[in-house]
Amino acid sequence: MTPKPLKNTSDTLDFAWYLDKAVEKLVFLGGISGIIFIVGIFIFVFKEGLGFIIANMDIAEFFGNPAWRPTSDEPTYGALALIAGTASVTGLAVLTAVPFSIGSAIYISEFSTGRTQEFLKILIELLAAIPSVVWGFIGLSIMNPLIIDLFNVPIGLNVLNAGVILGLMAAPIMTTIAEDALKAVPDQYREAAEALGATKWQVTFNVVLPAAKKGLMSAVLLGVGRGFGETMAVLMASGHSIHLPTSPFDSVRALTATIAAELGETAIGSEHYRALFTLGILLFIVTFFINLTADIIVRGKGDR
Amino acid sequence: MVESNEKSDKTPKLSIKDLSIFYGKEKVLSNVSFDIFENEIFGIIGPANSGKTSFLRILNRMDTFVPEMRFEGEVVFDGKNIMEWRNLYALRRSIGVVFPLPVGLPMSIYENVALSPRLRGIRSKGELDSIVERCLRRAALWDEVKDRLNVLGSLLSGGQQQRLTIARALSQEPKMLLLDEFSIAVDPVTTMKIEDALKDLRNEMTIILVTNLVQQARRLANRTAFFLMGEFIEEGNTEDFFTGNVQDPRTRQYVQGRFG
Ligand SMILES: Nc1ncnc2c1ncn2[C@@H]1O[C@H](COP(=O)(O)OP(=O)(O)OP(=O)(O)O)[C@@H](O)[C@H]1O
Ligand SMILES: [Mg+2]
Numbered sequence: 001m002t003p004k005p006l007k008n009t010s011d012t013l014d015f016a017w018y019l020d021k022a023v024e025k026l027v028f029l030g031g032i033s034g035i036i037f038i039v040g041i042f043i044f045v046f047k048e049g050l051g052f053i054i055a056n057m058d059i060a061e062f063f064g065n066p067a068w069r070p071t072s073d074e075p076t077y078g079a080l081a082l083i084a085g086t087a088s089v090t091g092l093a094v095l096t097a098v099p100f101s102i103g104s105a106i107y108i109s110e111f112s113t114g115r116t117q118e119f120l121k122i123l124i125e126l127l128a129a130i131p132s133v134v135w136g137f138i139g140l141s142i143m144n145p146l147i148i149d150l151f152n153v154p155i156g157l158n159v160l161n162a163g164v165i166l167g168l169m170a171a172p173i174m175t176t177i178a179e180d181a182l183k184a185v186p187d188q189y190r191e192a193a194e195a196l197g198a199t200k201w202q203v204t205f206n207v208v209l210p211a212a213k214k215g216l217m218s219a220v221l222l223g224v225g226r227g228f229g230e231t232m233a234v235l236m237a238s239g240h241s242i243h244l245p246t247s248p249f250d251s252v253r254a255l256t257a258t259i260a261a262e263l264g265e266t267a268i269g270s271e272h273y274r275a276l277f278t279l280g281i282l283l284f285i286v287t288f289f290i291n292l293t294a295d296i297i298v299r300g301k302g303d304r
Numbered sequence: 305m306v307e308s309n310e311k312s313d314k315t316p317k318l319s320i321k322d323l324s325i326f327y328g329k330e331k332v333l334s335n336v337s338f339d340i341f342e343n344e345i346f347g348i349i350g351p352a353n354s355g356k357t358s359f360l361r362i363l364n365r366m367d368t369f370v371p372e373m374r375f376e377g378e379v380v381f382d383g384k385n386i387m388e389w390r391n392l393y394a395l396r397r398s399i400g401v402v403f404p405l406p407v408g409l410p411m412s413i414y415e416n417v418a419l420s421p422r423l424r425g426i427r428s429k430g431e432l433d434s435i436v437e438r439c440l441r442r443a444a445l446w447d448e449v450k451d452r453l454n455v456l457g458s459l460l461s462g463g464q465q466q467r468l469t470i471a472r473a474l475s476q477e478p479k480m481l482l483l484d485e486f487s488i489a490v491d492p493v494t495t496m497k498i499e500d501a502l503k504d505l506r507n508e509m510t511i512i513l514v515t516n517l518v519q520q521a522r523r524l525a526n527r528t529a530f531f532l533m534g535e536f537i538e539e540g541n542t543e544d545f546f547t548g549n550v551q552d553p554r555t556r557q558y559v560q561g562r563f564g
């Protein structure tokens with residue numbers, strides 16, 4: 001005699017099941033539309049810029065010639081000075097921001113406690129929220145005369161000014177990310193190391209910082225990315241004149257500032273207009289690689 | 305209270321008088337008093353939440369990690385009240401700790417053991433090598449890891465990691481070793497290995513062994529104290545605990561396994 005098959009009564013679709021499915025669809029829709037927007041922007045920038053690259057661009061001139069003269073009778077589109085401007089300002093910004101931000105992240109996460117810690121965190125977040133035009137203003141009205149007085153140079157709007165301003169601007173964000181990286185190191189490690197008799201500084205230096213090094217590196221890289229794409233403050237503090245900088249006291253012009261300043265005055269679809277989009281592509285690619293590197297570092301299984 | 309008469313002529317390594325421990329206003333351990341001597345294993349037994357871990361935390365001033373934790377009474381280690389040690393780090397260096405769940409620091413096996421000597425200022429590779437080997441041998445781990453000292457400590461099995469933390473504690477060259485339920489995440493074979501290692505270490509230092517396996521206390525401890533619900537019940541020769549020669553009936557009940 002074959003046994004009677006069991007009748008299943010528990011496999012019912014209840015409200016929680018339907019809700020789960022509905023939320024899943026909704027989240028998918030939200031996510032996919034974000035991706036569509038990004039891809040749309042990407043296509044738009046590339047469509048405009050690519051036309052220039054194919055029809056008019058002379059690679060050697062673009063990367064090798066410092067003369068950016070889009071409006072002259074014989075226009076030249078040399079981006080070298082602009083690239084050098086952005087690179088020098090960003091480089092100085094990183095040099096300024098890294099010690100400040102890693103230092104304050106260490107202080108906030110490892111040495112301060114209770115109210116001081118809370119207060120500092122809020123302060124850093126407030127600093128991160130200062131609009132870039134305010135930083136530009138500080139560059140113009142405070143740093144400019146300061147540099148002229150201190151170094152006895154004719155003009156204070158230069159690589160030094162923009163680099164420091166940009167560094168100060170990027171520091172709060174770097175600090176926040178670096179502090180998150182330090183906070184992610186489990187307290188057990190600190191306890192275990194202190195139980196060994198390590199001093200606070202030894203624990204920080206020998207255990208916490210190595211354990212957080214990936215997070216710290218990506219904090220620095222994201223700061224670099226931030227500096228690279230910044231426009232307004234650099235436009236105001238750098239002097240905005242086309243120069244291959246040879247000293248920190250040279251005025252320079254940045255890629256971003258060039259686009260911001262010139263795009264409004266060009267005819268849509270003109271050669272100049274498209275050349276500016278090519279600068280945009282360059283920015284896009286570099287920022288993309290910086291973020292990608294940060295991402296790879298964070299995910300990387302690079303432990304020994 | 306049972307006085308261990310044969311020890312009373314020696315000066316204690318660790319002397320505790322009227323120790324009470326608080327978290328904020330809540331008292332979690334009260335009125336502990338006993339002396340612990342060199343070259344003995346002192347067992348502390350008691351059910352969960354009786355205050356054993358809190359007690360160990362005080363001894364090397366790990367209370368500083370918990371802002372609301374404080375204590376009253378007197379703890380004298382190596383002839384000096386622990387609150388009067390000027391160099392907190394030196395106090396901690398002379399007291400090794402092994403936690404219930406092994407905490408391998410995020411570095412190689414070698415570096416885990418070499419860290420403390422390095423921080424003490426030992427630079428010579430040869431000297432570090434020999435310290436690492438000696439500590440790993442004494443923790444009964446050397447044979448299993450000698451060919452892969454450069455892999456991450458956290459890749460070892462749980463029992464191996466626990467022996468790694470013992471080796472790390474030994475690398476401090478401590479005068480006293482605190483073990484907090486070290487066998488909680490360790491298999492019986494490894495437990496036996498560690499127990500054998502502890503019997504050897506007894507000749508070189510003072511060991512305090514917190515355990516909730518009463519038989520482990522019986523196997524290892526010269527003397528034992530019983531904590532219950534934040535109360536220090538009594539302290540005496542371990543054998544007396546198991547022959548029923550105790551002051552308080554609750555001790556007898558706990559040791560015989562007739563308890564909550
Ligand atoms: N950080 C803390 N803050 C407040 N109370 C705590 C803290 N740590 C422990 N306690 C309390 O102190 C009491 C004793 O805890 P303790 O960890 O010392 O017990 P234990 O004997 O080690 O227990 P177990 O055998 O479970 O490890 C418990 O009631 C616990 O809730
Ligand atoms: Mg405990």
